[in-house]
Amino acid sequence: MSELNLRPVRDEDGPALIALIGSIFSEYDGVYIEPDGLDSDLNAYASYIASEGGEGFVVEGQGGLLGCVSYSQIEGDRYQLKRIYLSADLRGSGMGLKLLRHVEGKAKARGAATMELWSDTRFTRAHRFYGREGYVKQAETRDLHDSSNTTEFQFIKQL
Secondary structure, eight states: OOOOEEEEOOGGGHHHHHHHHHHHHTTSTTOOOOTTTTTGGGGGHHHHHHHTTOEEEEEEETTEEEEEEEEEEEETTEEEEEEEEEOGGGTTTTHHHHHHHHHHHHHHHTTOSEEEEEEETTOHHHHHHHHHTTOEEEEEEEEOOSTTOOEEEEEEEEO
16 A cells, blocks of 8 residues: 555545545445535535534545545534545555544544544444444434435444
8 A cells, every 4th residue: 555644634625525435435325425415515624624613634645535534523522523434445454543543632632521423324334443442322313314315323432
């Protein structure tokens, strides 16, 4: 694998983020990216995540953007893990854990005691990863009313 670089996300990363996440979504039947709808935040993601009181990061390699992760503050010491995605080539390499620990550390430095996330019910591999890393699936779900007919599980971890 070529040399990888973790750096802050930039607004101009939008097309590459849309391509990365769209390629991941295409691995699942009926899951679609909506760059003009639900996923419009990706068009200027650095500005979006900053407006939410958070930070975003991307993994760059010879093949372009290969991963991303972000977090934002919900309220008080509650933070949310957002948009953690890895290209198929990086899955199982330890990079997902590196990204997760990176944003957990950033959030803890800002006073986070709890990290929450929402994940499509179809993303079972991700759910196993979250469980191994101490995230507990909650009873609560939410429907996004999008073209993918997405229902998400909530996961919470005490940091």
